Amino acid sequence: MAGCIYGSGSRRNSSCRNAPPRAGVSWERVMTLLFNADNEKELQHVGRLLQLGGVVAIPTETVYGLAADASNVKAIQRVYEAKNRPADHPSIVHIGRVGQLTDWAVEIPDAAYQLAEAFWPGPLTLLLQRHPHVSPLVTGGGYGIGVRLPAQRHTRKILSDFNLAVIAPSANMHQQLSPVTAAQVMQQLDGRIDAVLDGGRCDVGIESTIVDVREGTPRILRPGLISAEQIAKVLGVEVETPVRHRVSVAGNQARHYQPRTPLEWYQVGAVLTDNDVVLVREPLSELGGRQIALGGDPEAYAHELYHTLYELDQQGLARILVAPLPQDPAWLPLTNRLERAVTA
Structure with missing residues (x-):
């Protein structure tokens, strides 16, 4: 894991992991490394870093996500601390292949597999019933779990090669703008996370559609570029798009995605x-x-x-x-x- 260092600078090593944090800062300031996603050795290093409990900003086709092994509670806690994210705000689990769904969800309906076949890999998150072994920290204490298979090729390769599933909330400070380049991640999180994987600018540019398929009529709980009409066409049923709802899902806060400028x-x-x-x-x-x-x-x-x-x-x-x-x-x-x- 990267050691403690003050200042920006990436692609460096340090041995000062035990240096004391600054006054009022509970997280340990680390040296944030920058990796090139087009370099196979560096890509594999990011996979190993995630396996070891590291916190790495990774590219997806939507926005950059702050990734940690979804089965590692300490790593998940580090993500929340780095972002100043409330513990009751759920994260989406990103998987590398459809077969991993059963590791994270139970009672998976046929509709989920139909949508996965139609839209994965891609910017669609399925809200399902979480598997009993999943830490409530992943789901914000709830019983639903959001899962998606991202389309960004570098991230998908890491998840598949290392048989990983990661949480990956947007790689920014809580409620601030979601980043779409590695440089934007560094502006907010340099010194707070272990590494950033630079995979270029995100193609889509906003977060995924979240659709609840647990029971009854499917409902879109966070709109994205995959529309209710597209989902309804695949499933052959009506899809609800409530303007407001009380289901706890990523991004469902009154204030979010905010720049510093009014x-x-x-x-x-x-x-x-x-x-x-x-x-x-x-x-x-x-x-x-x-x-x-x-x-x-x-x-x-x-x-x-x-x-x-x-x-x-x-x-x-x-x-x-x-x-x-x-x-x-x-x-x-x-x-x-x-x-x-x-x-x-």
Whole structure:
């Protein structure tokens, strides 16, 4: 495991593991290593590090996740400490092959396997009944467990080669922006985790769809780019999309995904300063140079959203404003993220 060191710097070794933490800091500050996912030796090293109880930020097709062996309670605790994440907030278990489902869930319905065949590997999380051996720390104390098989090839190879399953909540401080590059992970977590696996920028850009298939009508509990319509087509049944629910799942907090810069909804005619910027789908003539167009369709917009918010957060702006999105089911995942991110 990496040793204790103060400062940034990656790809270094240190032997000062027993150095005392700074005042008021309960976690042990470590030297965060940076690994290249395209280097096979470094990829295998990350797999061994996870096996040994390490905490590593890994790329997925959605966002970077903060990974730890899902069967190692101490490693899971380190993830929560590094993120300042509440212990009652559940994590999603990421597996490397469908056959691992029975290691983590019981009473798995046929619908789960149908959806796995249709959408895995990919950005769909199945909410199932957790296996009795699974630590309640994984599920936030609940009996449901979210499981998915990520599509990012480097991460999937590690999980498959090492027969691993990992928790992988977004690799950021709790409630802050989810990172989509290794550099963004380092901005928030350098010195708090053992390593970051750099697999490039995430393709999707927002978190996975979570669908509850435990009993009765399937319900989408966190919208993502895999839609209710797509799921219904596979299952041949209606899929519910409640606006609000009380099921404890990842990302279901009133405030989440927030940049440091104040984020507000933009209203036509609002008075803007030179230190404001407006995020839009496509350019609006009345905004001139004070706008950034993210894309006219949900996939393009999702790919750019967190990345753009991270970039703007470095510019010392007074405000970031967001033009409202269409009232269309395809845009629901983006509206969901932004409603949790706005500060006014």
